[in-house]
Amino acid sequence: MPKSKLSAEKLAQNFADLHPAYAPQEARIEAARCLYCWDAPCTRACPTGIDVPTFIRQILEKNSGGAAETILSENILGGSCARACPTEVLCEGACVDRTLEKAPVEIGRLQRFATDYAAKRKLQFFEPGPESGFTVVVVGSGPAGLACAHELRRLGHGVRVLEASDVPGGLNTTGISPYKISTEFALSEVEQASAIGFEIELNSPVTGADLRELLEQNDAVFLGVGLGQTAPLNIPGEDAAGVWEALDFIEQAHRMPLKECEVGTQVVVIGGGNTAVDVATEAVRLGADQTTIAYRRSREQMPAFAYEVELAVSDQIGFEWCVQPVEFVAEAGRLVAVRFRRQRLEGEGRAGTLVDAGGDDLVLPCDQAIKALGQLPRSDFLSSIDGLKIDGGRVVIDDKTRATSVAGLFAGGDCISRGGEIVDAVQDGKIAARGIDHTLRQKPKEPR
Amino acid sequence: MKKPDLATDFCGIRSPNPFWLASGPPTNSAYQVRRAFEAGWGGVVWKTLAHDPVVNVSARYGAVDYHGRKMMGLNNIELISDRSLEENLREITEIKQEFPDRAMIVSLMVESKKETWQDIVQRTEDAGCDGLELNFGCPHGMSERGMGAAVGQVPEYTEMITGWVTEVAKTPVLVKLTPNVADPRPIGQAARRAGAAGLSLINTINSIMGVDLETLHPMPHVGGRGSHGGYCGPAVKPIALNMLQQVAADPAIDLPISGIGGIESWQDAAEFLLLGATSVQVCTAAMHHGFRIVEPMISGLQMWMLEHEFESLSDVQGRVVPDVGGWGELDLAYKVVAEIDQDQCIHCGLCYIACEDGAHQSIHCAKIETDAFLAQHPNGAGAVHQSGGKNYLPGAGAGYVNLLTIDQTTCVGCNLCSLVCPVEDCISMVERDSGLPSMTWNEYQEKLGRGEVDPIAPPEHR
Numbered sequence: 048m049p050k051s052k053l054s055a056e057k058l059a060q061n062f063a064d065l066h067p068a069y070a071p072q073e074a075r076i077e078a079a080r081c082l083y084c085w086d087a088p089c090t091r092a093c094p095t096g097i098d099v100p101t102f103i104r105q106i107l108e109k110n111s112g113g114a115a116e117t118i119l120s121e122n123i124l125g126g127s128c129a130r131a132c133p134t135e136v137l138c139e140g141a142c143v144d145r146t147l148e149k150a151p152v153e154i155g156r157l158q159r160f161a162t163d164y165a166a167k168r169k170l171q172f173f174e175p176g177p178e179s180g181f182t183v184v185v186v187g188s189g190p191a192g193l194a195c196a197h198e199l200r201r202l203g204h205g206v207r208v209l210e211a212s213d214v215p216g217g218l219n220t221t222g223i224s225p226y227k228i229s230t231e232f233a234l235s236e237v238e239q240a241s242a243i244g245f246e247i248e249l250n251s252p253v254t255g256a257d258l259r260e261l262l263e264q265n266d267a268v269f270l271g272v273g274l275g276q277t278a279p280l281n282i283p284g285e286d287a288a289g290v291w292e293a294l295d296f297i298e299q300a301h302r303m304p305l306k307e308c309e310v311g312t313q314v315v316v317i318g319g320g321n322t323a324v325d326v327a328t329e330a331v332r333l334g335a336d337q338t339t340i341a342y343r344r345s346r347e348q349m350p351a352f353a354y355e356v357e358l359a360v361s362d363q364i365g366f367e368w369c370v371q372p373v374e375f376v377a378e379a380g381r382l383v384a385v386r387f388r389r390q391r392l393e394g395e396g397r398a399g400t401l402v403d404a405g406g407d408d409l410v411l412p413c414d415q416a417i418k419a420l421g422q423l424p425r426s427d428f429l430s431s432i433d434g435l436k437i438d439g440g441r442v443v444i445d446d447k448t449r450a451t452s453v454a455g456l457f458a459g460g461d462c463i464s465r466g467g468e469i470v471d472a473v474q475d476g477k478i479a480a481r482g483i484d485h486t487l488r489q490k491p492k493e494p495r
Numbered sequence: 496m497k498k499p500d501l502a503t504d505f506c507g508i509r510s511p512n513p514f515w516l517a518s519g520p521p522t523n524s525a526y527q528v529r530r531a532f533e534a535g536w537g538g539v540v541w542k543t544l545a546h547d548p549v550v551n552v553s554a555r556y557g558a559v560d561y562h563g564r565k566m567m568g569l570n571n572i573e574l575i576s577d578r579s580l581e582e583n584l585r586e587i588t589e590i591k592q593e594f595p596d597r598a599m600i601v602s603l604m605v606e607s608k609k610e611t612w613q614d615i616v617q618r619t620e621d622a623g624c625d626g627l628e629l630n631f632g633c634p635h636g637m638s639e640r641g642m643g644a645a646v647g648q649v650p651e652y653t654e655m656i657t658g659w660v661t662e663v664a665k666t667p668v669l670v671k672l673t674p675n676v677a678d679p680r681p682i683g684q685a686a687r688r689a690g691a692a693g694l695s696l697i698n699t700i701n702s703i704m705g706v707d708l709e710t711l712h713p714m715p716h717v718g719g720r721g722s723h724g725g726y727c728g729p730a731v732k733p734i735a736l737n738m739l740q741q742v743a744a745d746p747a748i749d750l751p752i753s754g755i756g757g758i759e760s761w762q763d764a765a766e767f768l769l770l771g772a773t774s775v776q777v778c779t780a781a782m783h784h785g786f787r788i789v790e791p792m793i794s795g796l797q798m799w800m801l802e803h804e805f806e807s808l809s810d811v812q813g814r815v816v817p818d819v820g821g822w823g824e825l826d827l828a829y830k831v832v833a834e835i836d837q838d839q840c841i842h843c844g845l846c847y848i849a850c851e852d853g854a855h856q857s858i859h860c861a862k863i864e865t866d867a868f869l870a871q872h873p874n875g876a877g878a879v880h881q882s883g884g885k886n887y888l889p890g891a892g893a894g895y896v897n898l899l900t901i902d903q904t905t906c907v908g909c910n911l912c913s914l915v916c917p918v919e920d921c922i923s924m925v926e927r928d929s930g931l932p933s934m935t936w937n938e939y940q941e942k943l944g945r946g947e948v949d950p951i952a953p954p955e956h957r
């Protein structure tokens with residue numbers, strides 16, 4: 048696979064922030080648009096319940112530190128969320144200015160303004176609670192694990208975080224496109240969060256057997272292990288050189304200089320979700336000549352968010368709808384094309400079934416094909432945990448506490464949802480920490 | 496389209512429209528006044544003159560911004576003209592000859608000595624002005640030297656000095672009133688007794704603009720020290736309108752009034768005219784935006800007059816003055832209540848929290864499940880938008896929409912919710928039959944005294 052042919056300057060430009068940071072006056076002009084709603088729809092639409100009107104008002108009143116505290120007190124990864132949240136379907140999707148002015152307040156960018164202010168000054172708003180004497184092990188240092196660990200420390204519990212990878216942060220550090228969250232930012236956010244007093248032990252994969260021991264030696268364990276590899280297609284040619292996994296493709300841009308990243312000349316991305324769009328956009332930004340997204344279903348049925356699709360269109364990415372991949376065509380072990388069978392939908396919407404439409408197959412010549420099919424659950428690991436209930440790949444939990452079927456074991460993030468957003472994982476971690484706290488202290492009242 | 500005539504006659508001072516520039520920085524020199532007249536201003540009040548130019552300080556101005564909109568209020572510690580009298584008078588002659596159809600009024604302020612006043616009056620009239628305005632209003636600097644507001648706050652001084660002026664003046668004399676008094680009427684009456692032909696009001700209001708929270712200097716400051724300055728600009732308009740109406744309604748005054756204070760649009764001007772002004776004067780708005788703002792003012796006033804079929808300014812001037820009076824003359828039986836147009840409501844909740852915490856707890860908030868809400872309100876404001884194959888409704892969150900309704904049985908009709916609602920015409924105040932006979936507070940007191948009516952029950956509160 049060739050390395051990027053673009054110059055380092057061009058690459059830096061292509062991977063610059065998708066939404067540039069506000070200058071202070073710009074932020075205040077935007078903040079002045081906020082109506083300061085009561086029982087604000089934006090706050091209700093935020094999975095972590097950030098008090099949006101309050102933090103926006105604090106920006107307006109030139110109290111960026113206070114604004115950051117408002118944000119981080121509900122969402123310790125407020126900086127990542129400000130960069131990567133699909134705000135269109137969350138806070139900004141609910142903003143009443145969408146009706147009044149036909150454009151929502153840019154809540155995400157304002158959130159970034161405030162959290163950047165605090166990050167730059169390394170402001171620490173939170174103190175550990177009085178030591179409870181309990182210890183909790185958090186497995187996984189992704190958004191769910193970090194949020195859980197931070198909240199547990201605020202509540203006074205001792206925390207150890209075990210992370211399988213050699214870098215902390217989960218998908219924030221390696222899986223989100225770098226023009227949304229840069230590696231440096233993700234790592235600095237981890238550092239800020241852990242400054243409350245917990246260590247992350249890297250290169251420490253936990254097995255089912257380890258887990259039994261951890262549960263015995265500690266007061267509780269939180270599972271924030273996320274999901275695993277993307278699903279295989281199980282079609283001929285899948286092991287040809289040039290067939291990639293979405294996560295590996297994205298990760299390379301976090302792991303090495305952009306100039307070293309490998310990218311094809313003609314790239315085909317298979318899938319229709321946000322990951323497919325991320326991968327395709329990244330391929331274009333790395334310098335692919337032609338990038339095409341091929342999806343089984345129709346455009347209307349693409350699970351990717353509207354603004355993601357718009358981004359893809361503005362990046363000149365081509366689309367092929369209603370095509371099912373049937374073969375990676377290889378010559379001498381190297382990929383030269385992907386062959387697709389044309390599909391037709393029978394029945395309505397996403398419930399409809401796809402059937403072969405007949406006619407000639409579509410053959411897309413390419414030297415790189417990237418599978419962006421959604422991640423699979425970590426089934427081997429999860430099924431090795433005695434007594435853990437799993438449903439359709441999701442760890443089954445109690446809604447209020449995030450307790451699993453195993454006593455003392457809690458879970459949150461992608462491993463209970465089979466794929467949500469960063470903000471959902473943060474909320475899970477926070478709720479689980481409160482659930483753990485509640486259980487440990489035998490509080491009579493249900494946590495909120 | 497025949498546009499209404501804006502020609503103005505202010506006790507014999509004529510101008511093609513009622514828009515005059517108030518005495519201040521914009522009327523400081525021939526260069527500026529020429530530009531102003533070219534832009535269309537009907538008249539000017541030349542920056543206040545004295546025998547000897549004053550010395551000014553820097554900095555001089557401070558302002559109140561409102562969430563990013565600049566200069567809602569302006570404060571200054573500037574004094575009167577800092578140019579020589581001879582130069583000013585020469586320029587006045589020159590401009591009046593160039594623009595004979597415009598009103599040229601000259602503002603004056605000198606030491607409280609008869610000869611001094613009479614000398615400057617004669618010299619100014621010799622320069623060819625159409626009228627004089629006596630600045631008894633400047634609240635800062637000059638008042639410490641026994642001039643400006645120091646005169647305008649005491650009816651006896653006002654009467655004495657105005658008398659010196661009218662004794663020799665051949666052109667109409669206007670007295671400019673200060674708002675820094677409890678009641679402007681005694682001063683207006685004094686001016687009238689002394690032979691003033693008209694009044695102008697208001698001058699600036701005593702103020703401190705603020706404190707710089709970094710340096711802890713008062714604002715504006717001169718090397719760290721501040722002084723009480725004069726406040727003007729849009730923020731002072733309601734105060735000016737109140738004083739204008741009070742003076743205009745006083746039969747003991749009965750003089751034409753040039754209205755001043757916060758005027759920046761045709762709407763402001765129309766309100767001043769309706770509440771008793773014959774002409775209007777503008778200072779801050781011209782300082783902020785330049786002379787060009789007179790153009791939309793003229794056009795707006797004319798279009799509004801056309802719509803209301805007012806043919807000339809005399810149809811407008813003073814029209815609303817009789818409609819303002821004492822609180823005791825208000826009808827206790829008149830009742831309005833708030834009503835929300837659900838098709839326009841964007842569900843910001845501002846009306847609810849305002850009534851709940853700041854009024855009479857008369858707005859009910861019901862959480863309606865989003866789909867049910869959409870089914871009930873197909874024309875509701877807020878367009879559903881789609882993303883990733885799902886629907887989203889602005890104003891909804893956590894699966895519900897707040898539906899706000901007014902309890903009209905407890906609503907006291909205070910207006911608060913309609914004032915906070917960000918959507919134009921979404922909350923209206925509608926008239927309701929209170930079931931009471933029409934009766935003012937004064938009548939109520941009398942009838943109560945005579946035992947003819949029962950005490951009115953206080954409103955219910957939650």
Ligand SMILES: Cc1cc2nc3c(=O)[nH]c(=O)nc-3n(C[C@H](O)[C@H](O)[C@H](O)COP(=O)(O)OP(=O)(O)OC[C@H]3O[C@@H](n4cnc5c(N)ncnc54)[C@H](O)[C@@H]3O)c2cc1C
Nearest residue numbers: 187189190191211217218253272273460461467468469472
């Ligand atoms: C390509 C892609 C793009 C995305 N883009 C966005 C986006 O733009 N915006 C957004 O909000 N969300 C996005 N998401 C989703 C988001 O990244 C996830 O929802 C979020 O990271 C889930 O957090 P988590 O903590 O549950 O899991 P992860 O982030 O996956 O973290 C799990 C961590 O657990 C560790 N771990 C796993 N097993 C073990 C074990 N046995 N022992 C120890 N450690 C273990 C892993 O190494 C990892 O560090 C994207 C996801 C993908 C795949």
Ligand SMILES: Cc1cc2nc3c(=O)[nH]c(=O)nc-3n(C[C@H](O)[C@H](O)[C@H](O)COP(=O)(O)O)c2cc1C
Nearest residue numbers: 517518519543571630698727728756757777778779
């Ligand atoms: C900087 C400045 C200087 C002023 N100087 C004078 C003056 O010399 N004589 C005077 O009568 N009024 C003076 N005024 C008051 C204005 O004429 C006017 O009465 C007041 O500003 C209110 O009108 P506005 O809100 O349109 O500015 C001055 C106002 C400002 C802002």
Ligand code: SF4
Nearest residue numbers: 081082084089142143
């Ligand atoms: S919905 Fe929009 S206007 Fe209302 S508080 Fe939230 S950001 Fe502000």
Ligand code: SF4
Nearest residue numbers: 850906907909910912
């Ligand atoms: S008019 Fe006043 S009392 Fe009535 S609903 Fe509105 S805020 Fe409440």
Ligand code: SF4
Nearest residue numbers: 840841843844846916
């Ligand atoms: S203030 Fe107006 S727009 Fe907002 S909820 Fe009330 S009625 Fe609706």
